[in-house]
Structures are given as structure tokens and as C-alpha cells.
Amino acid sequence: MVEETPWQQALRYANRANPYPFYEELRKTPVARQPDGTYVVSTYREIVTLLHDPRVSSDPRKRPAPAAAQAEGSEEQAAEPIREVLTEPNIITCDPPEHDRDRRMMMPHFVGPPHAPHLISDLEPDIRRIVDGLLDGMKGKNRIDAVDDFAYPLPVTVICKVLGVPMEDEPRFHHWVETALDALDFGPEAASEEIRSRRAGGRQAVQEFARFADALLDRYARQPGPGMLSAMANDNGPEGRMPKGVLASNALLLIFAGHETTVNLIAHSVLTLLRHPDALEKLRRRPELIVPAVEELLRFESSVQFWHTRSAVEDIDIAGTTIPAGAPIFLVYGSANRDPERFTDPDRLDLERRDNEHLGFSQGIHFCFGAPLARLEVQIAVGEFVRRVRNPRLVEDPPPYRHNQIFRGPRHVLVDIDGIRD
Amino acid sequence: MRIVVDLNRCQGYAQCVYLAHEVFRLNGQEALTYEPNPDDERRLRVERAAAACPVQAIMIDRLDGAEGSTTS
Amino acid sequence: MTLRATVAELVREFRASGRIVIVGASLAGLRAAETLRGEGFTGSLTIIGDEPYEPYDRPPLSKQVLKGWVPADHTKLPRMREVDADWRLGVAAVGLDRVTKRVRLADGEEVPYDRLLIATGTRARQWPNPDEAALEGVHTIRSRDDAARLQKEFSESPSRVVVIGAGFIGSEVASVCRELDIPVTVVERGSAPLVGALGGVIGGIAARLQRDHGVDLRCGLGVSSLEGDSGGHVRRACLSDGTVVDADVVVASLGSIRNVEWLEGSGLAAGFWGVGCDAGGRAFDINGVVTDSVFVAGDVARAPHVLYEYQFLAMEHWDNAVFGAEVTAHNMVNLEPHYRPHLLLPGFWSGQFGVNIKSVGVPPFGDEIVFTQGSVEDRRFAAAYGRRGRIVAAVTFDHGKWLEYYARLIERSGPFPPPPSGWDQPADTEPMPAEFPDPRVPTAIPDVVLTGHAPSERTAEFRPRRH
Numbered sequence: 001m002v003e004e005t006p007w008q009q010a011l012r013y014a015n016r017a018n019p020y021p022f023y024e025e026l027r028k029t030p031v032a033r034q035p036d037g038t039y040v041v042s043t044y045r046e047i048v049t050l051l052h053d054p055r056v057s058s059d060p061r062k063r064p065a066p067a068a069a070q071a072e073g074s075e076e077q078a079a080e081p082i083r084e085v086l087t088e089p090n091i092i093t094c095d096p097p098e099h100d101r102d103r104r105m106m107m108p109h110f111v112g113p114p115h116a117p118h119l120i121s122d123l124e125p126d127i128r129r130i131v132d133g134l135l136d137g138m139k140g141k142n143r144i145d146a147v148d149d150f151a152y153p154l155p156v157t158v159i160c161k162v163l164g165v166p167m168e169d170e171p172r173f174h175h176w177v178e179t180a181l182d183a184l185d186f187g188p189e190a191a192s193e194e195i196r197s198r199r200a201g202g203r204q205a206v207q208e209f210a211r212f213a214d215a216l217l218d219r220y221a222r223q224p225g226p227g228m229l230s231a232m233a234n235d236n237g238p239e240g241r242m243p244k245g246v247l248a249s250n251a252l253l254l255i256f257a258g259h260e261t262t263v264n265l266i267a268h269s270v271l272t273l274l275r276h277p278d279a280l281e282k283l284r285r286r287p288e289l290i291v292p293a294v295e296e297l298l299r300f301e302s303s304v305q306f307w308h309t310r311s312a313v314e315d316i317d318i319a320g321t322t323i324p325a326g327a328p329i330f331l332v333y334g335s336a337n338r339d340p341e342r343f344t345d346p347d348r349l350d351l352e353r354r355d356n357e358h359l360g361f362s363q364g365i366h367f368c369f370g371a372p373l374a375r376l377e378v379q380i381a382v383g384e385f386v387r388r389v390r391n392p393r394l395v396e397d398p399p400p401y402r403h404n405q406i407f408r409g410p411r412h413v414l415v416d417i418d419g420i421r422d
Numbered sequence: 423m424r425i426v427v428d429l430n431r432c433q434g435y436a437q438c439v440y441l442a443h444e445v446f447r448l449n450g451q452e453a454l455t456y457e458p459n460p461d462d463e464r465r466l467r468v469e470r471a472a473a474a475c476p477v478q479a480i481m482i483d484r485l486d487g488a489e490g491s492t493t494s
Numbered sequence: 495m496t497l498r499a500t501v502a503e504l505v506r507e508f509r510a511s512g513r514i515v516i517v518g519a520s521l522a523g524l525r526a527a528e529t530l531r532g533e534g535f536t537g538s539l540t541i542i543g544d545e546p547y548e549p550y551d552r553p554p555l556s557k558q559v560l561k562g563w564v565p566a567d568h569t570k571l572p573r574m575r576e577v578d579a580d581w582r583l584g585v586a587a588v589g590l591d592r593v594t595k596r597v598r599l600a601d602g603e604e605v606p607y608d609r610l611l612i613a614t615g616t617r618a619r620q621w622p623n624p625d626e627a628a629l630e631g632v633h634t635i636r637s638r639d640d641a642a643r644l645q646k647e648f649s650e651s652p653s654r655v656v657v658i659g660a661g662f663i664g665s666e667v668a669s670v671c672r673e674l675d676i677p678v679t680v681v682e683r684g685s686a687p688l689v690g691a692l693g694g695v696i697g698g699i700a701a702r703l704q705r706d707h708g709v710d711l712r713c714g715l716g717v718s719s720l721e722g723d724s725g726g727h728v729r730r731a732c733l734s735d736g737t738v739v740d741a742d743v744v745v746a747s748l749g750s751i752r753n754v755e756w757l758e759g760s761g762l763a764a765g766f767w768g769v770g771c772d773a774g775g776r777a778f779d780i781n782g783v784v785t786d787s788v789f790v791a792g793d794v795a796r797a798p799h800v801l802y803e804y805q806f807l808a809m810e811h812w813d814n815a816v817f818g819a820e821v822t823a824h825n826m827v828n829l830e831p832h833y834r835p836h837l838l839l840p841g842f843w844s845g846q847f848g849v850n851i852k853s854v855g856v857p858p859f860g861d862e863i864v865f866t867q868g869s870v871e872d873r874r875f876a877a878a879y880g881r882r883g884r885i886v887a888a889v890t891f892d893h894g895k896w897l898e899y900y901a902r903l904i905e906r907s908g909p910f911p912p913p914p915s916g917w918d919q920p921a922d923t924e925p926m927p928a929e930f931p932d933p934r935v936p937t938a939i940p941d942v943v944l945t946g947h948a949p950s951e952r953t954a955e956f957r958p959r960r961h
Binding site (some may be wrong): 424425426428429430432433434435449450451453454455456457458459481482483484485486 | 547551553554557558564567568569570572573574575639652751811812813841842843845846847848849850852874892894895897
């Protein structure tokens with residue numbers, strides 16, 4: 001049996017809680033060809049370079065079809081459930097000029113009009129109310145789950161409000177998202193019986209999810225309602241209306257991202273702070289540090305560990321390697337954010353880190369669409385958690401992780417507490 | 423307070439605009455313009471904006487009482 | 495004591511109690527002072543500035559200040575650290591004696607130095623006819639006072655503004671006029687706006703941009719005279735084709751003049767293009783010999799650049815002031831082998847007519863241009879400049895996120911035309927002549943200039959332009 005590459009090892013479920021030693025190994029070869037022909041990029045400088053390289057496509061449709069003989073568990077096969085269903089591109093899986101136009105069309109409905117983009121800051125009172133409610137709900141408890149009781153409900157409630165997705169449908173699409181993501185695997189375990197058996201379920205979940213989005217958009221087209229999706233379904237802006245299929249695909253992306261990334265960031269923030277009592281204490285004493293603290297947490301435990309839809313359109317020479325045209329490129333943000341060539345003492349949590357130009361939200365034209373909302377949510381949620389929860393202690397370290405490798409996060413973070421301050 | 427944005431670094435991500443639109447504005451899709459000496463009551467928003475800049479292009483005066491105003 | 499130990503002691507001694515004088519209290523002067531203190535210089539530091547204000551930022555003046563959003567006194571620069579300096583503001587330096595190591599001030603005082611930093615920058619070139627320049631309503635824009643005066647005129651709804659010269663500043667002024675719904679006529683000697691900095695191909699795009707925004711743009715023409723009314727207020731501009739444009743406000747944006755007159759007789763390599771220095775900021779004397787105690791930074795410095803055939807470059811750019819000042823200040827309190835080079839890839843930006851124009855490299859060094867990404871028609875694109883098969887510069891219109899790709903290609907002397915983009919290719923991907931004007935044709939001077947190979951180059955003597 002061939003020895004596994006550091007990347008393959010990093011992807012193993014057993015290493016989900018701590019992939020960092022494998023990333024360190026991986027960075028010894030900044031651009032590392034994998035047995036399936038994927039090029040995995042793990043160093044900060046090379047990732048930033050490729051994020052700004054117009055010879056890199058984000059559109060998986062532009063990749064050559066995988067060779068028939070391609071190895072089991074290859075990326076193509078792994079991503080199948082989602083890609084097979086989502087034939088229309090969304091902003092994260094297309095290139096300019098479509099990407100730029102679609103993003104320009106979406107942005108005003110998310111942040112507000114160009115002259116006064118106030119929609120995100122206007123959400124602050126709502127976010128505070130939700131966070132207050134969640135923390136109030138912990139009163140009288142000795143043990144909480146920072147994921148189910150805190151990290152999950154906030155972003156989901158907010159994204160539903162922003163998009164105009166009925167909250168009562170939430171349990172359904174929660175199930176779809178989880179099922180789809182559990183079926184997605186880029187590592188050696190993709191070939192396992194278990195993952196293979198999940199794939200059909202994953203495909204079905206995405207199909208149902210897509211039908212749900214479709215129906216919702218139809219309803220809004222007939223009868224406008226609140227939120228971004230209705231606004232876009234009825235948009236008569238200068239660049240016209242987004243075709244329904246593209247809009248549905250983007251709607252799915254936003255619901256996915258709204259579910260996964262912010263949840264993981266809040267959960268990881270709580271987990272990380274409980275692992276670093278000094279930092280927790282500092283934040284309690286100096287609450288204003290929540291702003292740089294969230295940046296450091298974005299660096300320290302990136303919610304999107306890597307992204308998988310890019311490929312080289314031309315041969316690209318980088319770091320002594322040539323990525324051949326057509327090759328898939330994975331950019332491992334989680335590793336770049338721990339690159340000692342870029343960050344001093346990268347494995348140390350420093351809430352006051354200067355020059356923290358992390359890639360927690362990526363960079364370039366695909367910079368995270370939801371970043372302003374995510375930041376606001378996490379600053380408020382984590383800030384209030386630190387302020388109000390008395391004597392929080394981690395019950396289990398490491399906590400159990402979810403299966404997904406891209407949207408890496410704990411499934412539960414059990415915390416013993418002594419009560420909730422007002 | 424005093425700020426300056428290194429507009430060579432700025433790539434028009436506009437995160438600052440969404441966080442403090444009284445201080446930072448876009449002229450069109452990408453050209454950033456801003457108030458270099460905003461009111462002190464905007465400090466929290468400006469600090470949030472500076473922290474959020476993906477290319478760390480916003481510099482805040484380190485002598486006017488800002489938190490963490492120690493020199494580097 | 496060994497020689498080595500003596501030299502080390504000398505450096506220590508100088509850092510502890512030397513005397514440094516910085517002439518110029520703008521961006522470069524401030525950042526240099528901060529760097530000196532950051533490097534552990536605890537001696538006496540004197541900063542001399544001819545304007546009465548503490549250091550302020552200039553780029554906002556022709557944009558948000560002129561528009562009336564930001565007051566002119568609101569561009570004070572943030573301080574990165576305490577500098578503990580003796581600030582001599584509102585008094586110009588008028589002479590330099592390198593033998594006695596003294597800077598002479600306008601008020602007659604002399605300030606002694608051990609090491610001197612020249613950061614006197616540039617000033618706006620005035621309208622060449624003094625009587626016409628003195629008419630009320632005739633402006634230039636460089637200082638905060640200039641901006642305040644011009645903004646006041648704009649706030650009084652002038653019937654029409656005439657802008658003479660369509661370089662970056664002139665174009666930005668015209669853009670503000672249109673944003674304020676003020677009629678504006680732009681008169682440019684060259685074939686198009688921005689032609690000196692970006693060439694005729696991009697200039698043509700800029701011209702369409704201006705006209706689409708309602709600018710009355712007249713290219714290939716000069717202004718032969720300005721006429722005032724009996725009250726001494728400007729009323730019209732007479733153009734070289736015989737036409738007359740009525741206007742209440744005239745903005746002369748004719749480029750800048752380097753503030754080197756005070757160095758006359760100092761024996762430094764100072765002239766029209768600035769003060770010659772090595773890539774570490776050490777000034778050359780007139781014979782091309784590097785000096786030990788005089789340094790230069792910012793707009794007034796011209797230094798050889800490794801990427802541009804070691805030609806001397808004069809760069810009137812914001813980042814040149816910042817990084818040049820940091821490098822030079824470091825070198826002022828160090829000796830070989832601890833000198834650092836100022837290896838800046840020049841870059842600039844200009845927001846005008848709702849478009850973000852950015853560039854890296856030295857476009858006028860190129861003779862060809864190729865569109866590489868996006869759509870010229872939509873004014874969202876990237877283009878590269880080349881010379882002899884290598885890429886030397888790039889420009890983007892609302893495509894700033896891609897600029898660093900080109901910066902890396904330029905740094906590595908990458909091929910021209912560069913490898914094609916994988917998507918969003920422009921309609922025309924063939925290289926074409928970049929159409930920079932013949933250097934002898936008067937036009938707005940670009941703000942990065944290649945000034946030849948000689949450290950004391952003076953061949954480009956100032957010739958007053960007949961606009």
C-alpha cells in the first residue's frame with residue numbers, strides 16, 4: 001500500500017480536530033501534486049498569488065471531464081452529489097464576467113444601496129436580541145452545548161431573515177444541508193462503503209433543497225415578500241433580473257454558507273477561548289478586544305478550510321512547480337493562516353495580533369460575500385458569551401467533529417457553566 | 423480621530439463601507455473615498471472597519487488615545 | 495580599539511546624540527521622522543516645513559475635499575508613533591551649506607545638522623502669465639489652502655469651470671465638477687486626458703469617460719490667454735484655435751515643480767527632475783559622487799531603478815513617499831552593510847467619474863499595450879504595457895483585485911504580452927502601440943518620469959509651456 005500524502009492524512013476524519021501537524025508537513029511542498037492529479041496549495045504567498053491569477057478558473061464546468069480511469073475517491077466523484085444537481089453556476093463557481101455581474105446584482109440586496117449600505121448594521125439590534133434570548137435560555141442549566149444551544153440558532157435565524165426564507169422550513173433544510181455535506185469527502189475515506197452509501201442520500205437532499213428554493217422563488221415572483229430573495233426575484237435593476245436557475249443556485253449557496261461557516265466560527269471561537277483561559281480572561285476584562293479577537297479566531301480556525309472548485313486554465317508556473325492546464329487546484333486557507341512565513345508564531349492565539357491579513361474569508365474576487373454579516377454576528381455572539389457565561393469549562397477536548405472537511409467544525413461543544421449573568 | 427487608507431493596497435472589497443458608511447464611501451464600484459479625520463464618536467465603527475479590511479489598508483492614528491496605542 | 499569597533503561606536507553615538515534635520519513636513523517627512531525614532535534614534539530632530547500646518551494628506555484634496563464632503567482641514571495624517579521633534583512650521587528653508595552643515599531658513603536662522611533629509615516635495619506649476627494667474631477665480635491645487643479656496647468657489651455654483659491640463663489632478667477636478675453638476679470645459683494640449691501617464695490608447699478611453707459624464711473636453715488645444723472683468727475676476731479663456739470659453743473659475747493643473755531652488759549653490763545633483771540619489775536615498779553631488787550626510791525622499795527624489803534599466807526615476811506617488819521615507823530614514827542611522835534599497839514598484843490610483851483607475855510599474859517605459867481582461871466598453875478591464883517583449887506596467891479600470899498579478903509579472907520581468915487570461919478575455923487581445931506622446935510634445939507630465947542615467951541629469955531644463 002502506498003503511503004498517504006500529508007494532504008490525504010489531513011483529510012482523514014480521525015484528524016479533523018487537529019489537521020495542523022499535517023498542514024505543517026504539507027507546507028514543505030507549497031504546491032503539492034496529489035496522486036489523483038489535484039494540486040494542493042498550502043502556503044500563504046502561493047495562495048494569495050493564485051487568488052489573483054486570471055489563469056485560475058473557479059468554474060468546475062471548465063475542467064476537462066475526469067479520465068475514466070480516475071482513482072476511486074477522486075475529487076470529481078466526491079463532489080458529485082452537489083455538482084450533479086446544481087447545474088447552474090453560483091458566484092463561487094463561476095468566473096468573470098458572469099461572476100462580477102451576478103455579484104454586482106446581489107450585493108445591493110444584501111448590504112443596501114450604494115450610497116448608504118446600512119442593511120448589515122441595521123441588523124445589529126436583531127442579532128443582539130437573538131443572542132440575548134439564547135443566553136437567557138441557558139439560565140438554570142449546568143451544562144450547555146455551545147453548538148446546538150448557541151452557535152447554530154443565531155446564524156440560521158439571521159440568514160432566514162436576510163434571505164426571506166420561512167423559519168418554519170428550517171428543520172427541513174437543516175436536514176438537507178447536513179445530509180449533503182456528510183456525503184462530501186475529498187480524502188481517502190471517500191471510497192469507503194459508508195461514504196459511498198451516503199452519496200445517494202446526499203444527491204437526493206440537494207435535489208429536494210433545490211426544489212424547495214425553486215418553489216420559494218416562484219412564490220416570491222407571484223407575490224413579493226420580505227428579504228433578499230424576493231427582492232432579487234422581482235429586481236428591475238439596470239443589469240436586468242437574474243435568471244431563475246442562477247438565482248436558485250445562489251440562494252442555495254447563501255443558505256449553505258449561512259448555515260455552515262458562521263456556525264463553525266462561533267463554535268470554534270468558544271472552543272478556542274475555553275482552551276486559552278488567558279485570552280478568555282483578557283477578553284472579559286477588555287471587551288473592546290472582540291474586534292481584533294474575531295479576526296484572530298478567523299485566522300486560527302478558519303471556517304472554510306479549503307476550496308475545491310478551482311482549476312488551471314493554462315499551465316501555471318508557481319513555487320518551482322508547473323500546474324498543468326486542466327488540473328484541479330485546492331487552496332488550503334486553513335494552512336495558509338498558520339504559515340510561519342507570514343504569521344509570527346502562527347500556532348499561538350494572540351487576540352491583539354497586528355498585521356493580521358488572514359485568509360479566513362479568502363481574497364480576490366471571491367472574497368466571502370457574507371463576511372460583513374458574519375463578523376457582526378460573531379463579534380456580538382462571542383462578546384456576549386464571554387461577558388455573560390459564568391465560569392465556562394470545556395467538558396470534552398477535543399469535541400466530536402462533523403464529517404465535512406471544507407466546512408470544518410465541531411458537532412457539539414459541551415460546556416459546564418455556573419450560570420448566566422444579566 | 424485621524425486615519426489614512428493606503429489606496430494602493432485597497433482592492434475595493436468595501437468591507438469598511440458596510441461597517442462605517444458615514445466614514446467610507448465608494449465612488450462607483452471600486453473607488454474608495456473617505457473622511458480622513460472622522461468624529462471621535464465614530465471610533466468603534468472605524469476600528470471595526472480597519473480590522474475588517476482584507477488587505478489591512480486602513481491606518482489609524484496611534485497617539486490619539488486609541489486602545490492599543492502603543493508603538494510597534 | 496579595532497576599526498570595526500570604532501565604526502560601531504560611531505553609529506551608536508550618532509543614534510544617541512546626533513542631530514538630524516528634515517526639510518519638508520509632509521507625508522515623507524513625517525514617516526521618516528517616525529522611522530528614525532523607531533530605529534532608536536534619540537538625538538535631536540528638527541522638522542522644517544514651509545506650510546503652517548502639521549503633516550496632512552494630499553490625495554483627498556482633489557476629491558472628497560473639493561466635493562465639499564470633507565473639510566480641507568480634515569486631512570491631518572495619522573501618527574504612527576511619537577516623534578519628539580522640534581517642528582519649525584510655516585518657515586521655508588532657503589539655503590543649504592554643506593561645508594558648515596547648516597540649513598538656512600527664510601527668517602534668517604540657521605539650523606545645524608549632522609545628517610540632513612531633503613523631503614521638500616513639489617508645488618503646483620502656476621499659470622505662466624503672472625497677470626492672468628493673479629486674476630480672481632484662477633486656481634491651482636496642491637495645498638490644503640488651495641483646496642479650501644477652490645471648494646468655496648465650487649460651492650457658489652459657478653456658471654462654468656475651465657480646467658487646463660487633463661492629467662490626473664485635472665481629470666479629478668473635472669470629475670468633481672460633474673458630480674456637483676457644474677459645467678466644465680477641460681482643455682488639454684495632448685491628444686487625450688492622461689496621455690502622458692497612460693498613453694493614447696487609455697487616454698482615448700478616458701476621453702470617452704469624460705464626455706459621457708458631460709465634460710466639454712477639448713484636446714489638442716492650449717489656452718492662449720485668460721481674460722478678466724474690470725473687477726479683476728477671470729471671465730473667459732481664449733483657446734489656441736480662436737474659440738472663447740466663458741467661465742468664472744479656471745483651474746490650472748499643469749503638473750508640478752520640484753522644490754529644489756533652495757538647494758542652488760549647494761553642489762548637490764539637484765535640478766528640474768529633483769535631487770539625484772542612490773537607491774538608498776543618499777544624495778549625489780553634482781559630479782555624481784554620493785554624499786554621506788545628505789539624504790532624499792519623496793516626490794523630490796530621483797533614484798535609479800533596477801527594473802527600468804537603472805534609469806533614474808522620479809515618482810510623485812503616495813507609496814513612494816511612505817516607503818522611500820522609511821528606507822531612507824533607516825539608512826540615515828545605519829552604515830554599510832546595513833543599508834537597505836528602496837525597491838518600490840511604483841503604483842498609483844485615481845478615482846474619477848465613478849471609475850477606479852489603478853496602475854503598477856512605469857507605463858511610459860512601455861511602447862506597446864495589450865488588453866488582457868474585461869471589457870473596454872464597460873470600462874472594467876486590465877491592460878499591460880510592454881517593451882521589447884517584457885511587461886513593464888499595467889493599468890486597471892475597476893479591476894483592482896487583479897493588479898497584483900501584473901505586479902508580480904513586472905517584478906519578475908515576465909513576458910509581454912503576458913499569458914492570456916483563462917476567461918473574460920477582451921474583444922481585442924492583440925498588442926498595439928501604447929501611443930505615448932513624443933517627449934518633446936508638451937502635455938501633462940506623468941507623475942512617474944524616467945529621467946535618464948546620469949545622477950546629475952539636468953538636460954530637461956524647465957521650459958515654460960505656452961498653453
